[in-house]
Amino acid sequence: MGLQATLKAAWLVGALSLAVYRPNSVTICLALFFSLLAFLTTRGRDLFVILALSLAFLLYFWMGQKALVRQANLPDKKGQIYTMLAYPDERTINTDGLVAGIGRLKSSGDRVYYYYQAKAPEDLARFRSSPGPTLISGQGDFTSIMPATNFYQFDFKNFAKTKKITHQVRLQEVGLKLDRPLTWLDRLNAYFHQLHASLSDRAKKLPNPISNYALALLLGSKDQTLYDDNPKIQELGLVHLFSLSGFHVAFLLAAVRKLGKLVGLYQELTLAIMALCLVGFYWLTACPPILVRAVIAGEGRIFAQAFNRQFSSIQIWSWSLLLTLIVHPQILLTLGGQLSFFLTLALALLPEDWSTWQKGLFLSVLTFPLIVAQQYTWNIWQSFANLIAIPVFSLVILPVVLVAFFGQVVPGLAPVANWLVTMFDQSVYWLGNLPGQIVIGALPWPILLVLGFAPWFLLGAEKAGRRWVVGTWLFALIIGFFLVHFPRTGEFTTFDIGQGDAALLREPYNKTITLIDTGGKISFQKPCFSGQGSAENNPHGKQGWPKNQEGQARSVIVPYLHARGISRINTLSLSHQDQDHIGDARVILTTFQVDQVLLPAGMTKQAAFRKRIQPYLGRTKVVSVTDRVQPANLPLRVLHPFQPGIGENEDSIALGGRIGPLVLFTAGDLDQAGEKKVLARYPSFRPDLIKFGHHGSRTSTNKEVLAKWQPTYGLISADRKNRYGHPNQEVLAIAAQQKMIVYDTRRQGMLRYVYENHNKGHFQVKSFNDLTNSKTTN
DSSP states (O other): OOHHHHHHHHHHHHHHHHHHHSOSHHHHHHHHHHHHHHHHHOOHHHHHHHHHHHHHHHHHHHHHHHHHHHHHTOOOEEEEEEEEEEEEEEEEEOTTOEEEEEEEETTTOOEEEEEEEOSSHHHHHHHHTOOSOEEEEEEEEEEEOOOOOSTTOOOHHHHHHTTTEEEEEEESSOEEEEOOOOSHHHHHHHHHHHHHHHHHHHHHTSOTTHHHHHHHHHHOOOOTHHHHHOTHHHHTTOGGGGSOSHHHHHHHHHHHHHHHHHHTOOHHHHHHHHHHHHHHHHHHTTOOHHHHHHHHHHHHHHHHHHTTOOOOHHHHHHHHHHHHHHHOTTGGGSHHHHHHHHHHHHHHHSOTTSOHHHHHHHHHHHHHHHHHHHHSEEETTHHHHHHHHHHHIIIIIHHHHHHHHHTTTSTTHHHHHHHHHHHHHHHHHHHHHSSOEEEOOOOOHHHHHHHHHGGGGGTTOOHHHHHHHHHHHHHHHHHHHHHHHSOSOEEEEEOOOSSSOOEEEEOGGGOOEEEEOOOOOOOOOOOOOTTOSSOOOOTTOOOOOOGGGOOSIIIIIHHHHHHTTOOEEEEEEOOSSOHHHHTTHHHHHHHSEEEEEEEETTGGGSHHHHHHTGGGOTTOEEEEEOTTOOOTTOSSEEEEOSSOOOTTOOOOOEEEEEETTEEEEEOTTOOHHHHHHHHHHOTTOOOSEEEOGGGGOGGGOOHHHHHHHOOSEEEEOOOTTOTTOOSOHHHHHHHHHTTOEEEEHHHHOSEEEEEEETTEEEEEESOSSOGGGSOOOO
């Protein structure tokens, strides 16, 4: 099969994997496009080979998807006894004593996530004393993984499917027993897992940030604290440097080659050692999917050199993709896989006469739609950061991390190495903080396809043709940007954030943006597990705030606002001081430009304001409101409170007004007495849509008020597993008596009322299936 035919086959097979495992408009269009490309531009034997190869892979993908569907359709079970095989390097223990990991059920061999909440610090000693493959047995609940319950939220269920995982087991009790592998292959696999865990523990003894760097760069064990400590790594597109890839393989092969020359080994022996080192490196790093391509490509180059064969970079890339899809059929559904194969193909095709900055700019443009489709934002410093970081990584960071990792016994070496890594880490943080992050938004998929395909035509186009390509790319981006940032519809959206409240009111064309409450994590007393998890790290002088004290604003509210093209919030209305309403105000205030914060009059005197809001205000204006104060740029009217609150019981802000054809009333945690006061003061106010106060609590909904208002629709925000019994059954019965249509985040996820004008509007929900039937949240 010729060079171009091999490349077309790889493209087509890759597109088929996407269409089979994640069928949607984009993947089906890609599969059809590459099918037509192959059939219209290939003749003779090459066409036959492409057809046979494609059909073989299609059957393979279909069988894999069928097995995944079978696994996903397994019924949930509660209170059963489960036994699973688990490896020490596939589990984590957080600061709350939660043990989490990946196990393989002994009954079926299916991979599952398992979770166990330790009762006391001593309970964790059993896990640490099991350094090898362990059989974990205990009673627990076997449940499906919950899908994303908000629009534009990271879908953990889909991510787990790329790892062939569809369920999780939450254990109430555990028994541990060391497993004794029977076959030599199982023993070898167990040995590498145990060695990987041991080396990870060694890396964790280093100070941060070099500890996180060692875990990521040497062992492929990226801890989320790496990105929590320095989120600019992701924002600047430097994630690929911390993913085991061709960068690390090239470094390893170069080191072995130089060592072979140094000790005078024959070239053939050096090549054999290099081939074995690649396999060992892959196994040692726990076989990450992202590393398969680099290992296959490296082995291909070693084979070519050993047998004096000539393989082009395109051939190596094509066969690497095909072989990787055998091992990990869903690799192209991950951002890491997409970036890895896109960038390596581009590097193989780039003209040699292009300058460094031209190549960097091209690669930046090429990855633009992939990153924007995931993050909805773009940092203009990304290309510059990569151009500087890549040589610094290869010449300084990776060697320094290696020396620190293997030289821990040398006094004073680790602190010096950590200082060098800290300088780099702080430079990334400083660069990422420069003005330059642009909120692009969730571009329509046809726009993303144009942005993804257009740059490839630059490689073979003449000067005039390149102008057309650049013009097309920019035109598509401008159109997409305009559609996202100036939508003709408005919305009132209730976020599904568990036991909390947060809602967005966005007027058509993004005229004004109002966020009502932020949600927040409600913490209950847990056993103390001091000393667990990763070490504290505050390398950039940031105001500390433990990650496990945040609610879901960062994972739910921020992505949604960015997806809708929102970078500035006109009004942040915080109804009252409860944690489940204002707990994540910090996240919003430090992520977005907020013009004004509305608080009930009197709240600025409370400890909650001084702790959770005041330190993060910056230039944001604070407006204390009663119904006599009507702030600018607020499309709703303040209906409550009527006077400043007293002590810890300041009144909740209630807002009302017209959104499209409906009149809205949102109450915060207003109680029945407050509702009666609103009715008495505004007797002509008649809301069509109400957001029930206090998550549908009985004490916050007055039967007489509802009978007078006779609203058509009701919204409830509550957690699927809340301990308060929200929403109260009496409230639901009252709503039924009033013949209200009630939407509930517990059952339907995110709730959106979308309107165009005063005559047209409709409701949208994230799930049409009752989410309370699935007893797990993520």
